[in-house]
Amino acid sequence: MKKFFIFIFFGLFLYSGEIKRDYLLSNKKAGNIEIGMEVDSLLKILDKNLIKLVNLNLEGFFSPAFEIYDREKKLSLVLEIDKFEGKWIVSRITVYDKNYKTKEGISLGSSLSDLKGNYKIDHIDTVEGYFYAIVEQLGMSFKFKPEEKEIISIIIY
Numbered sequence: 504m505k506k507f508f509i510f511i512f513f514g515l516f517l518y519s520g521e522i523k524r525d526y527l528l529s530n531k532k533a534g535n536i537e538i539g540m541e542v543d544s545l546l547k548i549l550d551k552n553l554i555k556l557v558n559l560n561l562e563g564f565f566s567p568a569f570e571i572y573d574r575e576k577k578l579s580l581v582l583e584i585d586k587f588e589g590k591w592i593v594s595r596i597t598v599y600d601k602n603y604k605t606k607e608g609i610s611l612g613s614s615l616s617d618l619k620g621n622y623k624i625d626h627i628d629t630v631e632g633y634f635y636a637i638v639e640q641l642g643m644s645f646k647f648k649p650e651e652k653e654i655i656s657i658i659i660y
Contacts, residue, residue, distance in 0.1 A: 526602045528610075531642045533580060533596045533603055533659055538642070542584055542591040545569070559583065567591075573600060598657040605641065613654050618645055 525534035532538070535548060546554075549571065559566040559581075571580040579600035582593050604610040607621040618624065618636055625639045635644040635658075646656045 524602075526600075526604060528598065528603050528605045528643070528657065528659070529641070531659060533598055536580070536582065536593060536596060538593055538596065538659060540593045542593070545582070545593060573602075579603075596659040598659070603657070609645075609654070611654050611656065613645075615647060615652055618654070 527534060536545065553572045553574070553576075555570040555572070557568050557570055559568050567584050569582040569584065570578055571582065573579045577600070579598075579602075581597040581599070583595040583597075584591050585594040586592075587594075598611070601611045605621070609618055609621060615636060618638070622638045622640065624636045626637050628635045628637065628644075632649070633655075634647050634649055636647065637644045642660055644658045644660070645654045646658065647653065648655055
């Protein structure tokens with residue numbers, strides 16, 4: 504009887520509807536989402552209740568994107584999408600979730616010193632009051648508020 508209850512408990516756990524998230528940031532990837540991924544494939548791996556299709560209206564133009572939320576309904580990722588060779592694909596990923604980290608542990612809240620200690624910063628750009636440290640080897644740029652000196656978002660391109 505004890506084995507039966509263990510089996511039922513384990514079965515319920517497997518069928519709980521939870522989609523396990525991978526939080527590793529690597530070259531062109533945030534977990535199991537990657538630049539160039541087709542939207543059809545993307546929608547197969549994400550919980551439809553945690554996705555919102557939006558228009559970012561970048562520079563006044565239609566700019567579709569998916570906002571991805573965590574279970575607490577906090578914004579986790581923004582996936583910009585674009586049409587390429589007749590298919591909608593992920594063209595840029597912006598990370599707003601501290602759970603996403605590089606192999607070396609760099610995430611939101613990490614300092615510029617942390618970033619410099621683990622990666623070669625190819626250049627730093629300043630745009631609209633923020634500065635961006637670009638790490639070409641990762642295909643990422645790390646956004647900082649100058650006064651805080653902590654990463655506030657990570658852009659994967």
